[in-house]
Amino acid sequence: MVIVRTLVRAARNRLLASTTAFVLSMLVLLLLLFPTSSRAVPAFARQTHQPCTACHIGGFGPQLTPFGRQFKLMGYTLKVGSDTKVPLSLMVVETYTHTAKAQTSPPANNFNTNDNTELQQASIFVAGRITDNLGILAQGTYSQDGGLLGWDNSDLRYARSFTFSGKPAIWGVSLNNNPSLTDVFNTAPAWQFPYMSPNLAFGPVATPILMGGLSQQVVGLNAYTQFNNALYVEAGAYRSLSPAFLRDVNANFTGRLSGVSPYARVAYTWNLANGNVELGGFLFNAARGQVGINAQGNAVAMAGPTDKFRDLGVDASYQLLNGSNHIVTANMLYLTEQQQLDATYVAGGSSNLHNNLHALNANVSYWYKNTWGATLGAFADDGSKDLTLYGNNGSPNTNGGIVELNWNPFGQASSWAQPYVNVRLGLQYTWYTRFNGLVYNVDGAGRRATDNNTLYFYVWLAF
Incomplete structure (x- = not known):
């Protein structure tokens, strides 16, 4: 309780300092997105008159139930009743992060080498x-790490239902800013476990570009269809946004994509009496140039060769839905990436012209009455040895596991102030059996892989 009170006080003080600018900025965004002639509707739970557990496993987001998957595929447009409310939701996440051994230097400005509390996210959602056929999920986020308000995941969808050969079907298009954001199975990188993770601790030195390497830096248009609630096919392409625009929305810029980058997704779902099983795959190709710094100190795209990335992946998911009393889910994603580093190699940034990366993420969760949850996950990242690119011993290999315990006191149909108040408390522990290819001396200064083990506690509010 002492930790909780400390986190709540810290969140209140930091939130008050940033609320005015945050709200004003997002109101401007709301007015731009929804002029007065638009037909605005409430946030999802209020719009559908359903508790958050109708769409989400575990009280509230992001893991989706079959109903939640269909709601997203239909463009967030399902509406019950004729009442109209402002389509806004807010989210606040206050966290505490402790590593087994203090870091050699603070992980960010104005933080300590260990035992950090942070207002990790304060977000507003449109x-x-x-x-009837057009809906949106757009997020703007402020984080104490960096102290900036910027745009976050955004997805504008148009969708329609139809009948083909006597079977139900859906087709739609999505305009979004993160490859795999469109997915509904919680295996894709944009939505996979852990759903909340520390940003002031250690992580893998390298992962495939599809695992967040372009999030919020691109714009993509994707077309998709689902047939008979089973076969899902999606194809689209992404282009880079300009460094100037990304600076305006406080997003990272890691290099301009050359031309368009194709993305494809296929999945098949077997609907069972008490759940479902899904099996699918991913394909993503990208060519990205290097980043330079101009006279004003801003990141800019450099002319010249590009690095090529080809990501191929397979995924699987399982849901056992026994009413709401006992829910079991399992998710798995394996990605392999082939790299041709024409730009990085010429610039002296890598020892090899050709590299590869592989990433495995798997987890199993159990929820009791969508209130008490436990998740066990494992991750394994490996790839080519490259002394120049990765330093120390030149290996990106990082393996370990995650265990998380959750309590969601609100989010049920009978919860207090439903659906306006949702709370999740999470206690997460991440351990490493290997970090950057090593068990000992992982940083060249005597640090062990287990010294990076991380205890992470968060209070996640959504309202």
């Missing part, structure tokens, strides 16, 4: 139906 979420809901715009017209």
